[in-house]
Amino acid sequence: MRRLGALLFSALALLPAGAADLTKIEQRWLQGAAPVLEFARQHKLPLDIIVQPNPLPGVAPLALAYIKGRCKLVLSMRGNPEAQATLERIEPELLDAALEMMAAHELGHCRRYVDGAWHGLPAGFSAPDASVVSPELRATYLGMRAARREEGYADLVGLAWIEQRRPREYARLYAWLRAERERDLLPGSHHDTLAWLDLSRSGVARGADSIFGAAQPMWTAGLAVED
Numbered sequence: 001m002r003r004l005g006a007l008l009f010s011a012l013a014l015l016p017a018g019a020a021d022l023t024k025i026e027q028r029w030l031q032g033a034a035p036v037l038e039f040a041r042q043h044k045l046p047l048d049i050i051v052q053p054n055p056l057p058g059v060a061p062l063a064l065a066y067i068k069g070r071c072k073l074v075l076s077m078r079g080n081p082e083a084q085a086t087l088e089r090i091e092p093e094l095l096d097a098a099l100e101m102m103a104a105h106e107l108g109h110c111r112r113y114v115d116g117a118w119h120g121l122p123a124g125f126s127a128p129d130a131s132v133v134s135p136e137l138r139a140t141y142l143g144m145r146a147a148r149r150e151e152g153y154a155d156l157v158g159l160a161w162i163e164q165r166r167p168r169e170y171a172r173l174y175a176w177l178r179a180e181r182e183r184d185l186l187p188g189s190h191h192d193t194l195a196w197l198d199l200s201r202s203g204v205a206r207g208a209d210s211i212f213g214a215a216q217p218m219w220t221a222g223l224a225v226e227d
Contacts (some may be wrong), residue, residue, distance in 0.1 A: 005125050025150025026051060027074055029062065036107055036161065037073075046070040055079025056060055063084060064106040066118070071110035073103070078141060088174060097169050098176060101158040104211060108157030111212050112150060119146040122220050144190055152196035152222055155181075156215035160204040164211060195226040 022030070027191055029183045030037075030049070052059075058075045061083035065072040077083035090098045112118050121127065133141045155177065162173045178197050185192060199218050208214035 018226070022051065022191055028073060028087070029077065029083070029099060032096045033073075033103035033166070036100050036103035045107065045114065047107075047110060050073050050074045051201075052076040053078065059192050062102055062106060064109040066110070066113040066114075071113060073106055076198065089172075089180070094169060094172055094176065097162060097166050097173055101162050101173055101177065101182055102166070103153040104161035105158035107153035108212070108215065109150060111157070112153065119150065121149075121223070125220075125223055142189070147190040148188070148192055148226070149219075149223065151191055151195040152226070153219045155193045156196055156200060156204055156219050157211050158199050160208070160211040160214035163204050163206065163214070170203065174187070197223040199224075 037047070037049075046069060050065075050072050052074060055078055057080075059076040059080065061075065061077050063074045063076065065074055087095065128143065128145050144151055159170070159174060159177070162170050166173070176199075178194075181191060181193055181197060185194075196219065200220055204218055205214035205216075
């Protein structure tokens with residue numbers, strides 16, 4: 001509890017002068033994410049918490065940015081109905097586990113940034129053929145494909161966290177994540193990670209030393225079938 005209090009204080013300290021204290025929903029998300037935040041601290045990942053003080057319509061409640069060599073876990077929950085709606089789509093007994101999984105997903109993004117691998121491909125893979133789209137859309141198309149790959153990797157990191165820390169809840173958390181990805185799905189879009197979820201139904205990579213090491217082989221396997 002003392003560590004959680006320190007995390008909440010750190011988040012509050014990042015708010016602009018005069019902003020209100022953390023809301024109950026912000027506290028709830030951070031409470032659920034606390035084990036992942038502690039993991040990041042122990043492994044010396046450069047992670048800060050930022051709480052957006054003003055409403056930002058259409059922004060994800062939880063996201064990650066990378067600024068000047070540091071990862072920023074960004075909470076955009078004020079005036080954002082999706083923050084509460086997300087919690088309501090989770091079975092109450094799975095809430096802490098789901099919040100951990102979502103935080104671990106963002107930690108997967110952080111790891112890729114810190115490693116200098118963001119939007120990169122492993123050896124043996126090349127960028128997709130963009131000749132199938134018009135020239136004016138090629139940059140957008142390639143950016144979307146790259147973002148989808150990163151989301152796929154991060155989903156696997158989140159699942160690896162659950163597999164290693166909460167294995168009895170893996171099947172139910174996997175089903176919840178898949179339902180989230182299939183909700184309002186636009187095939188081929190940034191959050192269409194089904195190619196990787198198809199591979200991870202029964203687990204990610206048991207016995208791996210880290211959540212990142214667990215995700216990597218299955219992520220690479222998914223690159224070959226993502227279309």
